[in-house]
Amino acid sequence: MAWNEPGGNGNQHDPWSGGGRGGGRGPDKGPPDLDEALKKFQDKLGGLFGGSGGGGSSQRGGYGLVGIILALVFALWFVSGIYTVDQSEQAVVLRFGKYxxxxxxxxxxxxxxxxxxxxVNTTRIRxxxxxxxxxxxxxxxxxxxISVQYAVDDPKAFLLNVRNPESSLENALDSALRHEVGSSTMNSILTEGREVLATHITSRLxxxxxxxxxxxxxRAVxxxxxxAPDQVQDAFDDVIRAREDREKTINQARGYENQVIPQAQGEAQRIREQAQGYKQSVIAAANGEAQRFTDLLAEYQKAPAVTRERLYIQSMQSVMTRSSKVMVNQDKGNNMLYLPLDRLQGGTRSGSSTSGSHSASSAQQTSLNPSQMDELANEVVQRLNRRQNNNGIRREGR
Incomplete structure (x- = not known):
C-alpha cells in the first residue's frame, strides 16, 4: 500500500517528514514541511506587530506583512518628495496640473x-x-x-503662458526688426543710425x-x-569711402578756417590798436601845437619885438645845428677868429654819409693845405660880414 493512501498503518510514514507531520524526525529524517515553516514565519511576524507567538494565526500574520509593505511604500513616497533648488533657479509647483x-x-x-x-534657471543669460x-x-x-540677450524674469509665465517662449521671442524679434528697418533709410542704417536702430528695436521688442x-x-540688443547685398557691396563701399573723404576734407577746411580766422582777427585788432594810438598821438601833438601857438600869441601881444627876436634865435638855432656853417660876430672889431675846420670837415663827412647821396670813396676827403685853409677862412669871414650887414639893415628897417 502506498504511504499516503487512506487507512494505512502507523508504521507507514511520509518519506519526507520521517515519521509523521507533527512528530520529530526519526533516524531517517527528511527535509522539514514547507507549510510548517511558513506558519512559523507568520507567527514571528505576528509577534512583532502584537500578535501571539503560538497557535499560528495566519490572519494576523497577513496583516503584519501588509503593514510593513505599506510603511515601506510610504517611506519611499515621502523621500521622493524631497528636492533642492539651486541659487540660480526657481521652482514652479503644479498640484494636479494646476499652478x-x-x-x-x-x-x-x-x-x-x-x-x-x-x-527654471533665472540667472543664466541666453x-x-x-x-x-x-x-x-x-x-x-x-x-x-542682430543678436539679443535675455533671461527668464517670471518662471510661472515662462512655463505656463506660452508653449514655446523662445520661438515666440524669435518671431517677435523678426517683426520688430522689419518694422524698424522699414521705417528707416538705408543711409542711416549703414552709417550712424545703428545705435538708434538698436534702441528702437529694444523698445518695440x-x-x-x-x-x-x-x-x-x-538684457541687451x-x-x-x-x-548692402553682396552683389552691390563694392559700389556701396565706394560710396562710403567717398563720403568719408568728403567729411575729411570738410574737417580739414574747418581746421584751416579755425586757424586763419583767429590770426586775421588778431592782426586786425593790432592794426586798429596802432591806428588808435597814432590817432591819439596826432591829436595830442596838434593840441600841444595849438596850445603853444596860443601861449605864444599871448606873449607876442605883450612884447612883440622881444618875441620876434626870441623866435628868430630859436629858428636859427634849430637850422644851424644841422648845418656845417659858422656864425661870426664882428661888431666889436675882434679880428681874431677861431674856425674849427676839423669839426666842419667831420660834420661834412657825417652829413654826406647820413644822407646816403655820396659813395664811400667821396666820404673820405683829403686834407687841405695851408693856403687852401686861408682862402677858405677869408671867404667865410666875408660871407659872415655880408650876412651881418644884411641883418643889421633888416632890423633897422623893421
Whole structure:
C-alpha cells in the first residue's frame, strides 16, 4: 500500500517528514514541511506587530506583512518628495496640473504624484541671433545681423503662458526688426543710425514680450552688422569711402578756417590798436601845437619885438645845428677868429654819409693845405660880414 493512501498503518510514514507531520524526525529524517515553516514565519511576524507567538494565526500574520509593505511604500513616497533648488533657479509647483506656488532656492518638500516641480534657471543669460535681408523706407535692400540677450524674469509665465517662449521671442524679434528697418533709410542704417536702430528695436521688442506674457526680460540688443547685398557691396563701399573723404576734407577746411580766422582777427585788432594810438598821438601833438601857438600869441601881444627876436634865435638855432656853417660876430672889431675846420670837415663827412647821396670813396676827403685853409677862412669871414650887414639893415628897417 502506498504511504499516503487512506487507512494505512502507523508504521507507514511520509518519506519526507520521517515519521509523521507533527512528530520529530526519526533516524531517517527528511527535509522539514514547507507549510510548517511558513506558519512559523507568520507567527514571528505576528509577534512583532502584537500578535501571539503560538497557535499560528495566519490572519494576523497577513496583516503584519501588509503593514510593513505599506510603511515601506510610504517611506519611499515621502523621500521622493524631497528636492533642492539651486541659487540660480526657481521652482514652479503644479498640484494636479494646476499652478500652486513658486519657491526659491533651498530644500523643499512636496507630495509626490500630487505635485509636480519644474525648475527654471533665472540667472543664466541666453541669446538668440538673426540675420535677415529686408527693404528700407527708401526702397533699398540691406542685410542686418542682430543678436539679443535675455533671461527668464517670471518662471510661472515662462512655463505656463506660452508653449514655446523662445520661438515666440524669435518671431517677435523678426517683426520688430522689419518694422524698424522699414521705417528707416538705408543711409542711416549703414552709417550712424545703428545705435538708434538698436534702441528702437529694444523698445518695440520689450513691448511685444510684455504683451505676449512669455516671462522673458531683455538684457541687451546688439546690431552686429549692417551692409548692402553682396552683389552691390563694392559700389556701396565706394560710396562710403567717398563720403568719408568728403567729411575729411570738410574737417580739414574747418581746421584751416579755425586757424586763419583767429590770426586775421588778431592782426586786425593790432592794426586798429596802432591806428588808435597814432590817432591819439596826432591829436595830442596838434593840441600841444595849438596850445603853444596860443601861449605864444599871448606873449607876442605883450612884447612883440622881444618875441620876434626870441623866435628868430630859436629858428636859427634849430637850422644851424644841422648845418656845417659858422656864425661870426664882428661888431666889436675882434679880428681874431677861431674856425674849427676839423669839426666842419667831420660834420661834412657825417652829413654826406647820413644822407646816403655820396659813395664811400667821396666820404673820405683829403686834407687841405695851408693856403687852401686861408682862402677858405677869408671867404667865410666875408660871407659872415655880408650876412651881418644884411641883418643889421633888416632890423633897422623893421
Amino acid at each position: 500652486h506656488e513658486t519657491v526659491g532656492p533651498g530644500p523643499h518638500w512636496n507630495p509626490a504624484l500630487i505635485d509636480s516641480v519644474h525648475k 541669446s538668440v541671433s538673426q540675420k535677415a535681408t529686408m527693404l528700407t523706407e527708401d526702397e533699398n535692400i540691406v542685410q542686418v545681423s 520689450g513691448g511685444y514680450l510684455k504683451n505676449y506674457g512669455v516671462g522673458l526680460g531683455l 546688439n546690431v552686429e552688422n549692417t551692409q
